[in-house]
Amino acid sequence: MRDHGRETLAVLIGLAFLLALPFLAEAAGKGFYVTLFTRILIFGLAAVSLDLILGYGGMVSFGHAAFVGVGAYAVGILSWHVFDGSPLMTWPVTLEGTENAFVVWPLAMLMGGLFALVIGAISLRTTGISFIMITLAFAQMLFYLAIGLRKYGGEDGIALYNKSQLVPPIDLFDRTTFYYVCLGLLVAFLAVCRRLTRSRFGMAVQGARINERRMKALGFSPYRYKLTAFVISGAGAGLSGALLANAAEFVGPAYMSWQRSGELIVMVVLGGMGTLFGPVAGAAAFLLLEEWLADLTEHWQIILGPILLFVVVFARRGLWGWVAGQGREDR
Amino acid sequence: MLETRDLYKHFGGLVATDHVSLSIREGELHAVIGPNGAGKTTLIAQLAGELRPDGGAILFDGKDVTRTPVQRRAASGLARSFQITSVFPSFSALANVALAVQAHAGHSFRFWRRAAHDAALTGPARDALELVGLGSRAEVPAELLSHGEQRQLEIAMALATRPRMLLLDEPMAGMGPAEGASMVDLLRKLKGRYTILLIEHDMDAVFALADWITVLVHGAVIATGTPEEIRYDAEVRRAYLGEETV
Amino acid sequence: MTLLLLIEQGLNGLQLGVMLFLMAAGLTLVFGIMDMINLAHGSFYMVGAYLTATFAPVFDSFALAVLAALPLAALVGMAVEVVALRTLYRREHLDQVLATFGLILFFNELVRIVWGPQPIFLQPPSWLAGTVEIIPGVPYPAFRLAIIAVGLAVAVFLYLLITRTRTGMLIRAGASNREMLGALGVDVKRLYTLVFGLGAALAALAGAMAGPVLAVQVGMGESVLILTFVVIVIGGLGSVRGALVGALLVGMVDTLARALLPTVLRTMMPPSQADGMGASLASMTIYILMAAVLAWKPRGLFPAHA
Numbered sequence: 001m002r003d004h005g006r007e008t009l010a011v012l013i014g015l016a017f018l019l020a021l022p023f024l025a026e027a028a029g030k031g032f033y034v035t036l037f038t039r040i041l042i043f044g045l046a047a048v049s050l051d052l053i054l055g056y057g058g059m060v061s062f063g064h065a066a067f068v069g070v071g072a073y074a075v076g077i078l079s080w081h082v083f084d085g086s087p088l089m090t091w092p093v094t095l096e097g098t099e100n101a102f103v104v105w106p107l108a109m110l111m112g113g114l115f116a117l118v119i120g121a122i123s124l125r126t127t128g129i130s131f132i133m134i135t136l137a138f139a140q141m142l143f144y145l146a147i148g149l150r151k152y153g154g155e156d157g158i159a160l161y162n163k164s165q166l167v168p169p170i171d172l173f174d175r176t177t178f179y180y181v182c183l184g185l186l187v188a189f190l191a192v193c194r195r196l197t198r199s200r201f202g203m204a205v206q207g208a209r210i211n212e213r214r215m216k217a218l219g220f221s222p223y224r225y226k227l228t229a230f231v232i233s234g235a236g237a238g239l240s241g242a243l244l245a246n247a248a249e250f251v252g253p254a255y256m257s258w259q260r261s262g263e264l265i266v267m268v269v270l271g272g273m274g275t276l277f278g279p280v281a282g283a284a285a286f287l288l289l290e291e292w293l294a295d296l297t298e299h300w301q302i303i304l305g306p307i308l309l310f311v312v313v314f315a316r317r318g319l320w321g322w323v324a325g326q327g328r329e330d331r
Numbered sequence: 332m333l334e335t336r337d338l339y340k341h342f343g344g345l346v347a348t349d350h351v352s353l354s355i356r357e358g359e360l361h362a363v364i365g366p367n368g369a370g371k372t373t374l375i376a377q378l379a380g381e382l383r384p385d386g387g388a389i390l391f392d393g394k395d396v397t398r399t400p401v402q403r404r405a406a407s408g409l410a411r412s413f414q415i416t417s418v419f420p421s422f423s424a425l426a427n428v429a430l431a432v433q434a435h436a437g438h439s440f441r442f443w444r445r446a447a448h449d450a451a452l453t454g455p456a457r458d459a460l461e462l463v464g465l466g467s468r469a470e471v472p473a474e475l476l477s478h479g480e481q482r483q484l485e486i487a488m489a490l491a492t493r494p495r496m497l498l499l500d501e502p503m504a505g506m507g508p509a510e511g512a513s514m515v516d517l518l519r520k521l522k523g524r525y526t527i528l529l530i531e532h533d534m535d536a537v538f539a540l541a542d543w544i545t546v547l548v549h550g551a552v553i554a555t556g557t558p559e560e561i562r563y564d565a566e567v568r569r570a571y572l573g574e575e576t577v
Numbered sequence: 578m579t580l581l582l583l584i585e586q587g588l589n590g591l592q593l594g595v596m597l598f599l600m601a602a603g604l605t606l607v608f609g610i611m612d613m614i615n616l617a618h619g620s621f622y623m624v625g626a627y628l629t630a631t632f633a634p635v636f637d638s639f640a641l642a643v644l645a646a647l648p649l650a651a652l653v654g655m656a657v658e659v660v661a662l663r664t665l666y667r668r669e670h671l672d673q674v675l676a677t678f679g680l681i682l683f684f685n686e687l688v689r690i691v692w693g694p695q696p697i698f699l700q701p702p703s704w705l706a707g708t709v710e711i712i713p714g715v716p717y718p719a720f721r722l723a724i725i726a727v728g729l730a731v732a733v734f735l736y737l738l739i740t741r742t743r744t745g746m747l748i749r750a751g752a753s754n755r756e757m758l759g760a761l762g763v764d765v766k767r768l769y770t771l772v773f774g775l776g777a778a779l780a781a782l783a784g785a786m787a788g789p790v791l792a793v794q795v796g797m798g799e800s801v802l803i804l805t806f807v808v809i810v811i812g813g814l815g816s817v818r819g820a821l822v823g824a825l826l827v828g829m830v831d832t833l834a835r836a837l838l839p840t841v842l843r844t845m846m847p848p849s850q851a852d853g854m855g856a857s858l859a860s861m862t863i864y865i866l867m868a869a870v871l872a873w874k875p876r877g878l879f880p881a882h883a
Contacts, residue, residue, distance in 0.1 A: 060671050122868050125875040129614045129670060130814060133806035134871065140803045141864035148857025195443050203446045204439040207419060207430050214417045217379060218434040219405035219492055225439060258799065262678045269675055302686035308679030309661060312672045 007324040011277060018183055022176045034175050035247075036291065040284045041182040042243045045189055047267040047279035049236025054265065055274035056197055057229045058209030062132050063119065063139025064264045067234040069146060069256030070115050071108035071241025076158040076251030078104055083161040101164035101172075105242045112238020113231045115142070120230035124223060139261055146253035157252025164246055172246055182243055186280070189236060194276055196232070205229045270311060272318025281319045332357040332392060332496055332526045333378065333409075339386035340370075340377060340550075347373040348384065349551035355496075355543075360518075360527045362537045365547035371530045372414055374547070375500050378528070379411045380404045391496075405434070410494030412485040414501045414530075420474035424465055424484055427473050428456035431491035459487040463517055479510035486517065496526040503533050515539065538562065546570075581715050586836040587829070588711070592721045594828025595728020599783035600805040601812065601820035602735055603776020609815020609881050610751040611666050611769055616677040617657065618780055618805070619798025620684035625650045625781025626793045627688055630697045639702035643785045647778045654777020655770050662773070663766070685795050694795065699788035724786045731779065732821055739817060748772060804831075807863055811870045813877025822878060827863050834862040 018037070025033040046068050053059040081088050081097025088095040098104060123134045147155050163172040172178045196202050207215045208222035215222050245251045254260070263286065271282020289307075293300035333355045340348040347370040355361045363371055376382040378389060380401040389397045396404055405411075419427050429452040433439055436451065446452055460466050463483040468476060473484060482502055489497055502518070503511045515536050521527065522540060531537050537544065538558045545555040546567050554560075554567045561567055604618045625646055632642035661680065665673050700706070701720040708716035739745035747768055750757055784797070791797065808827050812819025839855030846854070870878065 054671070060674060062674065122871055125871060126810075129608055129612070130810055130876075132614055132670060132674060133810050134867070137803060137807050137810065137864055137867060141861050144860035145857060148853065148860060150853040195445070198445045198447065199443055200433050200439045200441040200446045200449070200452075202442075203426070203430055203433060210419045210421065211417060213381075214413075214419070215434075216401040217381075217405055217411055217413070217417075218431050218488065219402050220434050220439070221402045228440065258803065262674075265671070266675060266678070269671070299686050299690055301682040302690065305679040305681070305683030305686065308682070309676050312668075312676045312679070313664065 010320075010324040014277070014281075015187075022179055026176075031175065034179050036287065037284075038175070038179045038182050038247055040287050041179070041186050041280075042240050042247055043264070043267060043287060044280035044283040045182075045186045045243070046237050046240035047264055047271065047283045048186075048189060048193060048276070049233045049240065050264050051268045051273060051275075051279045052193060052196070052233045052236070053226075053229050054268050055272075055278075056202065056209065057205045057226055059124070059226060059230065060132050060265075061123075061135040061230075061233075062258070062261050062265065063135035063137075064233075064237055065258070065260035066119075066139035066142040066256045067112040067116055067237035068241040068244065068260070068264075069142065069253070070234075071112045071238030072245040072251045072255050073146065073149075073152070073241075074108040074111045074238070075104050075164060075242045075245040076160060077152055078107075079160050079162060079164075079245075080152055080158050099162050099165050101166045104164050105239060108238040108242035109235040110238070112241065113235035116231045116234020116237075117227070120227050120234070124226055124230065136258060136261065139256060140258060143253055143256040143258075146256055153252070155253060157250060157254070160245060160249040160251065163249065164242070178246065182247075185239065185243065189239070190276055190280075197276070201225065201228070266308060266311075270319060272320030275318070275320045275324075277324070278318050278320030281323065285319055332359075333528065334390040335378070335387060336390070337387035338374070338377060338384050338389065340373060340382065340384045346550050348377065349549065350387070351547070351550070351552055352387075353545060353552070353555075355526060355528055357526050358523060359542045360522045360529060360540055361543045361545065362529045362531060362541035363545050363547055364531065364534070364537055368549075369547040370550040371547055372500060373550075375411065375498050375528070375530060378498055379409065405492065408493070408495035409498065410489040410492045410496070411498035412482075412489045412500060412502060414504055416478070416481045416485060418473045418481060418484055418488065421472060423470050423472055424460060424476060424480075424487075425453060425456055425469040427484060428459050428487050428491045429453055431488040432456050432459075435492045456491060459491040460484075462490065462520070463487040464513065479506050479514075482506060482510075482514065483517070486521075490521075494525065497521070497528070499527060499529045499531075501530055501532060503531060503536060511536065582836070584712070584715060585717060586832055588717055588721065588725070589836075590829035590832035591825070592724050592728075592828070593832055594825035595725055595732070596783045596787060596824075597801070597804055597808050597828055598728060598821050598824035599731060599779045600801060601808045601824050602731075602817055603772070603779045604805060605809045605812065605815055605817060605820045606748060606772050607776055608809065610748065610772060613662065613666055614670055614673045614677070615662065616674060616802065617680035617684065618776065619802030620681055621650055621654055621777040621780035621798070622784035622787070622801055623684065623688060623795070623798035624653055625784030626699070626788045626797065627692055627697070627784075628781070629785035629788055630699045630793045631692075633699060639700070639705075639789075643782070646785055647781055650781030651774040651778040654780075655774040657777075658770050658773040663769070666769075681799065684798075689795050696792035696794035697788075699793055701789040720789060724790075727782070727786065731782070735817060744768070744771070804863070807867050809877075811867055811877055813880040815881030816877070816879040819877055819879035819881070826866070830866055831859075831863050834859040838862075 021037055022034050025031055046064070050061065050064045053061055078088065078097045079099050082099050088097055119135065119138045123131055123138065126134060152158050166172065170177055172181065204220060204225040207220065208226055212222050241255065244255065267282035267286045268279045270285055271280065272278025293303055335351055335353045338348050338351040351374065363374065365371055373382065377384050380399060384397065388395055391404065391407065391409055419430065426447065429446065432452045432455045433446065457466070457469060460469050463486050465480060465483050465487060468480060473481060476484060486502060503514050506514060511533060518540055529541065541558055544558055544561045546553050546561060548570050553570055554564045556564070600618065600622060604615065607613055607615055628646035628649055629642045632645045633639050636642050657680065661676065665676055705720040705723050707719055709719045709722060711717050739749055747763055751768070804827065808820060808823040811826060812823030838859045839852045842851035842855045
């Protein structure tokens with residue numbers, strides 16, 4: 001049934017490929033691929049964080065891009081204040097802007113988690129279609145809120161003057177360095193998620209997806225575990241947002257648009273729900289497909305739409321199930 | 332141990348629980364019988380906390396739990412099994428029971444250690460599987476177990492929460508004679524160790540096991556007493572047992 | 578002055594409300610009866626607007642163009658139901674989300690190919706182009722009054738349809754108890770297709786009437802769709818009455834907040850800051866309203882499933 005050997009092999013090959021990618025790309029004179037795969041890693045991170053609640057927790061959140069956006073704005077706003085020279089706030093304490101990654105990135109995660117806490121606490125009171133609509137609506141609210149931030153560019157967003165600063169020799173402006181930083185963070189996040197999903201907490205969350213009624217009869221209170229998963233997921237999205245801001249050197253409301261949320265769901269399902277590595281594969285497949293179709297025709301979405309329909313109807317196991325011979329973790 | 336006072340529940344015009352007063356003593360195996368549609372499952376759902384009664388009170392251990400939610404009642408020692416098997420199909424039998432152990436082992440905000448390698452969970456889970464006779468089937472996914480084995484798994488999960496009282500909703504539903512007999516043996520083992528409220532259609536099993544029997548018809552208690560008293564109760568024979576014993 | 582402003586904005590709110598009701602009425606039935614989430618409902622709104630914009634110069638009449646657009650949109654809706662969505666009723670909500678997300682991409686791109694990326698500006702019919710003095714001294718665009726009238730007429734029509742006809746009885750039965758329909762021996766498939774077509778036509782009507790007020794452009798369906806979701810969540814899934822109350826509530830609150838919040842804030846802070854913050858807060862009010870309703874009644878104001 002479970003083919004651990006094949007999955008391990010697939011993971012090792014994938015990792016080896018990702019480690020070698022910058023060398024391969026530069027050798028082939030196509031440095032552009034380093035940038036593209038950096039995006040893939042970042043969206044992969046966001047997709048993995050979404051899969052925690054979507055695949056493992058069974059919560060169909062249609063507002064995940066909002067948390068990505070929150071993380072991006074955390075980086076963007078603090079960076080804007082460095083450039084502007086004005087403090088972020090003066091009361092009750094004076095806070096200056098900063099570009100220190102060790103401050104800004106954790107802060108992006110914190111803000112992602114905090115917004116997820118508030119939105120999740122309300123949304124998780126409902127289930128099914130209502131939950132989908134409410135998460136979508138709250139994400140839209142944050143989208144409009146971002147447009148209303150006139151100080152920070154409103155609809156036009158913020159162009160970052162500088163990238164986040166790690167320790168001195170590491171320069172994120174070097175695209176290969178930035179690529180490896182993103183890869184390292186993705187691997188670390190995957191490792192954390194692996195522990196999480198197999199821990200007591202992970203069992204409680206998955207139990208709530210499979211049979212919530214039974215969980216209650218056993219004495220569990222599913223709500224608090226689902227909400228915690230929602231917050232962790234929001235924090236992961238916040239981190240990916242921080243990286244996205246650095247990758248694009250730009251932060252704007254479009255990061256939070258409902259299409260982005262939809263695309264993240266597509267990545268997760270395309271790659272394989274309830275698997276750890278599937279969403280990364282899904283992000284790669286989606287972004288490469290998008291790249292390829294956009295090259296083919298300006299109206300690539302008219303092809304992508306029916307492809308999605310097709311995937312839903314025929315390819316439910318996802319890419320990872322196909323590559324690694326294994327679907328959901330709990331199967 | 333568990334007491335209901337004047338419990339009342341209706342769905343639209345249909346009275347499902349008609350002023351039911353029960354008293355189940357500690358250590359007793361108390362069976363509730365009655366024809367289909369008598370409101371037995373509705374009664375258990377109210378005792379477990381899934382349905383809120385329209386009137387009356389439920390006392391567990393002398394405390395009023397009428398408005399206590401399911402999970403809190405379960406955590407305080409009131410475990411149930413479901414009439415329609417309700418397990419986690421993709422989890423192994425062991426993981427199903429381990430999850431039940433986990434429910435009783437305090438909060439589950441433990442994020443790091445792998446649950447499947449946690450002896451504090453798997454140890455008691457194996458014991459419970461052993462007790463119900465599923466010891467050799469621990470690693471099999473629940474969905475691949477036979478119907479009878481799934482019913483046993485239900486009981487193991489209920490036991491693993493270290494309950495003080497069991498609410499068993501037709502544990503023998505859909506079982507063949509052999510499976511049924513081993514379930515009777517299991518229940519006999521549990522009897523005396525736990526206070527048990529048993530809902531069951533199999534009259535032979537009920538009369539063999541029960542210390543006390545309550546007969547429910549159209550949501551109302553028409554008789555309650557020892558198996559001997561019930562067996563010879565004229566009204567019970569007329570309303571319910573009649574067609575089986577005559 | 579303030580009172581006049583209030584009346585004018587109140588009418589604007591009413592107008593937004595009835596538009597949202599047209600969107601929500603069909604969608605909430607689809608949710609309620611079929612337990613299906615359809616993101617592509619906004620596409621019918623867009624299709625309705627584009628068809629009307631195309632027919633208007635041909636017939637040289639806005640009203641005729643709308644009359645021609647509605648049955649076509651209903652046909653598009655029924656075709657989508659038969660071809661794509663029918664297989665999804667019994668699937669998970671996630672499948673429905675993905676599939677209808679794909680449909681949105683498809684429809685948006687199709688419209689972009691057929692009509693181009695530029696917004697189209699639709700003229701209201703000449704006999705409704707002017708203003709009417711609702712009370713002396715308060716001129717109000719006649720076209721917006723017409724929208725309100727049409728919207729209320731549709732509400733009455735739906736009320737009669739649902740309470741007085743056999744089809745309506747089935748719809749009501751289906752919204753509160755899905756299993757019962759099949760048990761009654763109703764041709765469920767045909768009923769679903771019919772409800773879908775009706776929903777599409779109502780959305781198209783909203784889109785057609787929005788044409789002269791807003792611009793006809795790609796993506797117009799989605800912004801109104803998300804507002805519609807808020808309406809349905811507030812009103813309660815599957816309830817047409819809930820959709821009406823929710824739509825009017827959302828229309829009023831949104832319009833009044835946009836009109837009044839900046840003014841109120843100006844009394845507290847410098848104007849430029851007040852305008853920015855007011856606009857920002859105003860766009861959030863309906864979501865806060867939704868959160869408040871959910872905190873109070875997680876199933877909405879008029880839940881259809883008891």
